[in-house]
Amino acid sequence: MKLRKQDWIFIGIAAVVLAIFLAISGEEKTHKVPLDDKHKPFYEIVKQSGKMEADKGCPTCHNEQGGVPFPPKHPLKPKDGPMRCLFCHKLQKK
Known part of the structure; x- marks a missing residue:
């Protein structure tokens, strides 16, 4: 043949597309959710009710009004829309 x-x-073309895909797929850059006493309840909520339910509790501590501030380049802030923290920030394996 x-x-x-x-x-x-x-x-x-297929080789170029594959090379670009491999070039942009580096290591994960977002921070993982800590496995500490403050965040352990969220791990349980994820097990029982899912990530979207656990996301609802994040703004109680992570906010701009005296809580844990967001980095300047953080893509989404609570005022911009519904928080989907666990879309980017993954849970650690126990």
């Missing part, structure tokens, strides 16, 4: 010019173009 002989490869035609179109086959080589397809292979080249």
Whole structure:
């Protein structure tokens, strides 16, 4: 079976797409949720009710009004919409 010019173009494009995918898929950069006494209740809520239910408790401590402040480049703040903390911040394995 002989490869035609179109086959080589397809292979080249597929190789470029794969190279780009591998280049952007580095290590995880977001912080994990600590496994400390303050956050342990959220681990239980995730087990029982899911991540969306646990997300509702995050703004009680993580807020701009005297709580744990967000970093300046944090993509979403509570005033911007519903918090989905556990979408990016993963739980640690026990």
